[in-house]
Amino acid sequence: MTPSQLTVQAYLKEWLDQIVSRRVRANTLAAYRFNAESYLIPELGAKRLKKLTARHVRFYIADLERRGVGTRTIRYVHATLRAALEDAVREELLEKNVAKLVRAPSVPRAERHPLSVEELRVLFRANRSHRLRGMLVVVALLGLRRSEVLALRWSDVDLTAQTLQVRHGLHRVGGRLQVLPTKTVRSRRTIPLPALVVHELRNHQDRQEVERRELAERWPDSGFVFTTPIGTPIDPDNCSKIVKAAVKAAGLRDVRMHDFRHGVVSVLLRLGVPPRTVMEIAGHSGLEMTMNVYAHVTLDDKRAALDRFDELFTEGDK
DSSP states (O other): OGGGGOOOOHHHIIIIIGGGGTTOOOHHHHHHHHIIIIIIIHHOOOOOOOOOHHHHHHHHHHHHHHHHHHHHHHHHHHHHHHHHHHHHHHHTTTTSGGGGSSSOOOOOOOOOOOOOHHHHHHHHHHHTTTTTTHHHHHHHHHHHOOOHHHHGGGGGTTTTTEEEEOOOOEETTTTTEEEESSSTHHHHHHHOOHHHHHHHHHHHHHHHHHHHHHHGGOOOOOBBBOOOOTTTTHHHHHHHHHHHHHHHHEEEEOHHHHHHHHHHHHHHHHTTOOOHHHHHTTTTTSHHHIIIIIIOHHHHHHHHHHHHHHHHHHHHHO
């Protein structure tokens, strides 16, 4: 098929199989493929690639909105088309990326309400005997991504040196669990462990050793730090359910799994830890993400800041 005859459908299939599959992780490729096959190809697939215009894309996005497709889904679909057309421009199949000329609908920025320090104390007290208490502590105090927590192996943890290495993430891709490299180079990092985390990991290691001995040869030699009672890795969705159940058992308000990560970053910044240090601990790609996306400002933070004005002008009146 000549470039002039190439349809959007034919190009997207070529792009998925031969181009983007060589440079993205398996879960990212799966997301691209889903967006292409479920949204882009049914609506835009028959069009000639060279005849696709910004107006076509704009009408397409408007139609998705009218059909009630979620804003985040539309943004992901638009991002998939934009990425595909960018490669078409790079290979000189197109003169310009028409998807870049169309704005996807914006998602209102959600206010984050991570658990406070006192609420975390309540969480820990209420789950003293929890089988995965060590995981709860790691999630709440280290700011790791869920996938990073679940991919940890004991070879990544040095309890004597009190450090932990983040090198991989555990994801469900194509119906099965896979350990994949971290999202970015900056995500690969070494984190010093607070004494509380070291203590909880030692206890968890002892508890896991008891489970391993009970199962004997039936225990899989995977080396994961956090596992099911039979030694298999924990599914990411099940991890979220476990954490939510622990939060509920403590009588605390419902929070998202990712809110724990927000909370760690916010507390570190509030303690005066330099933003670049916080960025390295969290494994962010840049300071902008650390400061603008994850830093959570509470009403107490705002009150403390404005109280400094009160102190300043009160002193001036004396």
